[in-house]
Amino acid sequence: MGNRYKEVLMTYVRRPFSSWPAAFCVLFGFYQLLFGWLPGGGASATSLAWGVLFLGGAVWLHFREQMVDSRRRLTPKFIRPHITVFLTLWVFLIGVCALLLLHSASLEVLDTICLLPLVFGYIGCCVATQIRVLPYLGFGALFWIHASAIPAAPRPFIPTDSPAVRLAIVSLGAAPSFGAIAGLGFAASLGAIAWMTRITEEHWGYEKPVGFTLYSEFSRAAGLFVGRLLKHSRNMGGTSQPKIPGRVYYNAPMVHGGPLRAALHRWRRADIFQTRLLLALLPIVILELLFMMLTHQRLWESIYYLQAVYPFIVALPSLLAASQWLKRLQFLETESLRPDSRRQFINSVFIAVAVQTLFAWLAFAGAVALVIAIIGGGVVREWTTLSLYFASLLVQPFGYVLCCWVLSYRRLATLFVLAAVAVDYEFWNRNLLLEMRTWFIIATVCMLLGLILIPFVYRRWMNLEMG
């Protein structure tokens, strides 16, 4: 019954376009895989890595979602079309990636054949098993694989004489050979398929959310780890003290003491939920940026090309913080954790948002500064670079307002986010440099827009929050 196969295939198209983050991931993956290879597209092996990660991840996530669905047990001839369509897509993606890799002339055929199933298999293992340490290991392995798989690349493999960095990179290289890993990747992915088809409701239950993403898994794992380190995890998202019946709470009851203590506590209680998310983001963001930068060939040509990463520092932190808070709104509205008063709520939210935006900015700026410090040996100290950093920091609150306003209109937000990230990425990918003056103009416009929008954002927040 061909119709079944067509319908299953259609779910792979419909699924990503049912929500804007998923659509973005898939479009971004396609963009990286396809358009980046056009003349002047700024393609690199990094583009391929991104494409593989986003598209491979999307395919695996959707397949898993279907396989753990308990209807599988009761729907006739459910398994075969799903596995067939999945394997077809899998082979197709690997084929496309292999052609692109070979086109880049950076890899041997054998390396390509070994590398891609490994990567896809590995993504599948992460998705199927949900073992949270796997993605971290994967990042390390990807870095090593990418670096060591292109021995003929016209750049030094280890960019620094620093013993620590050399030790870290060499230790990553102490893994088994390519062939063995590729074999394991194949076996693991086939094993994952076999394992998933055996899952029953007994294991997962109806309530098990299956629409998770690799990104959230990363975040959750890192967040729990950091939370435990900070001994905050027991308080996260709730109160450590008994609630008084009839009283409404935000995250925890107020404490009484001096104003400083109250302010500190207010920051802590308001921020604790989001801090967890932000702290979770830090290692991921740093890893991602390091991975992108260290594998970007043209960065080695001139350290000044690093200026092309400034859009990341300027736009993404406030976008991240705004999107996290808008996600939080749904909970605040329904979980009866309303603030005692509007003033208290504004105080808490303001401090929390400010801290989170700063954290996000530090994550991006810190990663860039770290790379500049490693590669460029102190270029970061240049006054122009430093002034750009400070300007980008000043822009954050206004950028936050702008993002928040746009993101609160979901349909518009889709376009905005896609455009912002695409422009950011293109600046970086094509090493587009702007004059310092241009950056300051962009910052000023952003601030002015933010100032104009503050009242509108405030009204929308109040409408959403306070009913």
Next chain:
Amino acid sequence: MTLAISIKNLTKNFGSKQALRGVDLEIPIGATVGLLGANGSGKTTLIKCSLGLLRPTSGECQLLGESAWSLSASAKARLGYVPQVINLYPWMRVAELIQYTASFYATWNPELTDRLIKEWELPLNDRVRTLSVGQKQRLAILTAVAYQPDLLILDEPAASLDPQARRQFLQLLVELSEPEQRTVLFSTHITSDLERVADYVAIMKEGKIAWFGSLEALKERTHTSLEDAFLEIQQGVKHG
């Protein structure tokens, strides 16, 4: 007598908790059986075990003459199920979900589908995640009955429906149970629903079938209404 469902000495443990304690139940083909029981009495576990969604700890469970744990594709094609917790793909549009489900069943009835969509006013272009609980319930019922299964199992199907939708659903259930070869098993808390539709009643108590027989036999035995009879059995009142 040919049986649609045959359950023998079925037990199911969740850790140290015993959810089913040796259930025996035989439902003949063509019967419409209402499964009554207090909260936590094991109705949902029994239904899931009988469908092969949960592996029993011990005992035997057969569905349409096959082991429930390893149903063939042809048996699955004759089986319809509406779970208590509706778990449809939230990202699909209603029309897409219907189309997707229909592709797996050769006996899908487009006329019945169109009729139910119209009667229940299902918004075809809306995504499932945006539907109300009642609308999701209707959609789940639609996707379970539209291929006219021989055995229809519904776990509290009317729980989230408004009075009008419940009435429509019960009418549909009566209509569906008319063909002689069709068997319906549904669990409910609402005794009036059961009285309108069922011709057999199974009452569960503490993981066991406390009573199974025809509705008339139960009423004759207790000389009361179904609700009182249910309460009496729950409280362990003996009847001569």
